Amino acid sequence: MKVLVSEQIAQKGLEKLTEEGAVVDIKTTLTRQELLEVIGDYEALIVRSNTKVNEELYQKATRLKVVGRAGNGVDNIDMEGATKRGIIVVNTPESNVVSAAELTLGLLFATCRNIPQLHNRLKDRVWDRSGLKGMELQGKTAGIVGLGRIGSLVATRLKSFGMNIIAYDPYISDTRFKNLGVEKKEKLADLMGACDILTVHTPKTEETYGIIGKEQFKAAKKGLTVINCARAGIVNEEALMEALQAKVVKRAGIDVLEGEPQATSPLLEFDNVIVTPHAGADTVEAQDNVGITVAQEVISALRGEMVPNAVNLPTLPIQAMDTIKSYLRLGETLGKMYYQLEKEAVDKVEILYRGEAAALETSVISLAILKGLFEPVLKERVNYVNASLIAKSRGVTVTESKESTTNNYLTLITLKVGSKGKVFTISGTIFGKGELRILEINGYEFDVNPMPYMLIAENIDKPGVVGQMGTLLGAGKVNIATMQLGRKTTDQRAMMVLTVDSEVSKETLDFLGGIEGILKVRFVKI
Ligand SMILES: NC(=O)C1=CN([C@@H]2O[C@H](COP(=O)(O)OP(=O)(O)OC[C@H]3O[C@@H](n4cnc5c(N)ncnc54)[C@H](O)[C@@H]3O)[C@@H](O)[C@H]2O)C=CC1
Numbered sequence: 071m072k073v074l075v076s077e078q079i080a081q082k083g084l085e086k087l088t089e090e091g092a093v094v095d096i097k098t099t100l101t102r103q104e105l106l107e108v109i110g111d112y113e114a115l116i117v118r119s120n121t122k123v124n125e126e127l128y129q130k131a132t133r134l135k136v137v138g139r140a141g142n143g144v145d146n147i148d149m150e151g152a153t154k155r156g157i158i159v160v161n162t163p164e165s166n167v168v169s170a171a172e173l174t175l176g177l178l179f180a181t182c183r184n185i186p187q188l189h190n191r192l193k194d195r196v197w198d199r200s201g202l203k204g205m206e207l208q209g210k211t212a213g214i215v216g217l218g219r220i221g222s223l224v225a226t227r228l229k230s231f232g233m234n235i236i237a238y239d240p241y242i243s244d245t246r247f248k249n250l251g252v253e254k255k256e257k258l259a260d261l262m263g264a265c266d267i268l269t270v271h272t273p274k275t276e277e278t279y280g281i282i283g284k285e286q287f288k289a290a291k292k293g294l295t296v297i298n299c300a301r302a303g304i305v306n307e308e309a310l311m312e313a314l315q316a317k318v319v320k321r322a323g324i325d326v327l328e329g330e331p332q333a334t335s336p337l338l339e340f341d342n343v344i345v346t347p348h349a350g351a352d353t354v355e356a357q358d359n360v361g362i363t364v365a366q367e368v369i370s371a372l373r374g375e376m377v378p379n380a381v382n383l384p385t386l387p388i389q390a391m392d393t394i395k396s397y398l399r400l401g402e403t404l405g406k407m408y409y410q411l412e413k414e415a416v417d418k419v420e421i422l423y424r425g426e427a428a429a430l431e432t433s434v435i436s437l438a439i440l441k442g443l444f445e446p447v448l449k450e451r452v453n454y455v456n457a458s459l460i461a462k463s464r465g466v467t468v469t470e471s472k473e474s475t476t477n478n479y480l481t482l483i484t485l486k487v488g489s490k491g492k493v494f495t496i497s498g499t500i501f502g503k504g505e506l507r508i509l510e511i512n513g514y515e516f517d518v519n520p521m522p523y524m525l526i527a528e529n530i531d532k533p534g535v536v537g538q539m540g541t542l543l544g545a546g547k548v549n550i551a552t553m554q555l556g557r558k559t560t561d562q563r564a565m566m567v568l569t570v571d572s573e574v575s576k577e578t579l580d581f582l583g584g585i586e587g588i589l590k591v592r593f594v595k596i
């Protein structure tokens with residue numbers, strides 16, 4: 071087991087690797103060219119966030135079986151390239167959450183009490199508090215965007231300071247809000263208008279990148295304190311600077327900057343912005359946790375054992391993998407549809423396996439469904455092993471049932487997602503050599519081969535709607551690959567499922583949504 075460690079990890083992690091019999095090379099100063107020259111010798115590579123694990127590297131990494139990310143975000147790892155080659159990518163999503171939550175509080179205190187500024191004055195031998203009056207937390211309102219692992223740790227800690235906590239997270243169940251004693255805000259603008267302190271804890275996704283921008287600052291209370299200890303750009307930096315200049319934002323504490331690790335951000339010019347160099351996970355405890363966890367996972371993956379945090383692959387015996395592979399793809403595809411079509415928090419997931427599917431190791435397929443379900447909102451933080459734990463911690467009950475026969479198909483999976491008394495359903499099958507088909511969405515019947523880019527629209531079943539869709543997509547330079555219609559004659563509704571060759575812009579989607587008779591239209595990425 072030859073392991074290359076290309077970025078610094080804790081000594082305890084390195085010791086764990088050697089204790090387990092791995093040959094470890096720690097080469098943290100390699101140039102890119104040198105890395106490409108040596109990577110072919112290794113079965114495992116351990117990185118943090120600076121090493122780009124991409125196609126160029128995979129082509130040279132002919133023996134690579136596992137990439138270990140010592141930390142959480144896997145934005146530096148090409149997941150598709152790894153999956154295609156059967157390389158397991160593991161990360162350590164739980165290991166640094168307490169440290170990240172604690173730095174959030176550290177930044178909050180530092181900003182609210184001007185600690186760095188006062189410290190600097192005194193170190194310059196100036197005993198002067200003038201112009202740097204702080205703000206008490208007690209009685210103030212904290213607005214949390216993203217009530218996941220770190221967001222909820224921050225919430226419980228802030229409560230102990232006598233703060234009122236509100237949060238915006240459309241993907242968390244009401245029960246979870248209730249259990250945490252946090253008031254749910256349905257709209258981000260309502261949170262912005264009510265909080266004295268804003269702290270963001272979402273992953274960086276297409277939806278959250280820039281989620282706090284000019285519009286949100288317009289709705290903010292004057293004198294707001296902003297903390298970003300999640301990912302650069304979740305709070306748009308330009309909008310933040312404008313809000314600071316307009317004194318809408320009084321102070322900010324930022325751990326993550328656009329362009330990092332370069333220290334060139336214009337935010338560094340503001341005296342009332344306290345910054346740290348992405349140090350959220352930089353504690354002895356978190357780094358020990360991360361190092362030991364990544365070492366254990368890399369060793370398990372190399373030995374073909376169960377891997378607790380495999381981001382891209384479940385670990386199954388190779389023979390079972392062969393049969394189940396298409397079902398995992400089907401499961402993930404069905405799961406991925408939900409949050410892209412509906413924006414309601416999930417209470418309940420029911421999975422029904424019929425025909426051949428019922429005879430398989432369905433628990434792994436159910437994990438694939440849950441992984442697919444949560445991925446659009448949680449990104450890399452959900453994997454095959456933590457998927458059911460995530461469901462549980464988010465108050466989602468999951469049930470599985472099986473029937474050995476089906477009516478028309480040899481094998482069938484139906485997913486029912488319950489949300490506030492409503493039920494969303496989707497069914498799919500596999501035929502031939504692992505070809506996937508979506509057969510039904512919310513009672514509308516189809517036979518669709520799911521593709522990377524899809525458009526799904528519900529409409530009044532009347533003449534002209536389909537034609538206008540085609541025209542507007544053409545105008546938006548979107549080529550339609552296939553199109554199918556499902557109808558419900560009882561209530562004169564229909565659903566269109568289109569596969570398209572490219573992404574559909576927000577502008578085109580808005581046009582489509584404006585067609586008379588279109589009730590809802592969504593762009594879905596598989
Ligand atoms: N500064 C640092 O060194 C560290 C930063 N992080 C970052 O902290 C962030 C939070 O991490 P965790 O709490 O572990 O993640 P998590 O996955 O447990 O929670 C994220 C939450 O964001 C919510 N969310 C997703 N999209 C949303 C949207 N559009 N609007 C509102 N809420 C949305 C999800 O429902 C989920 O509850 C991540 O960006 C992570 O990369 C994590 C560790 C260290």
Ligand SMILES: O=C(O)CCC(=O)C(=O)O
Binds near residue numbers: 119141143166350
């Ligand atoms: O210190 C690190 O490696 C970055 C920590 C982090 O942001 C993460 O784990 O996502």
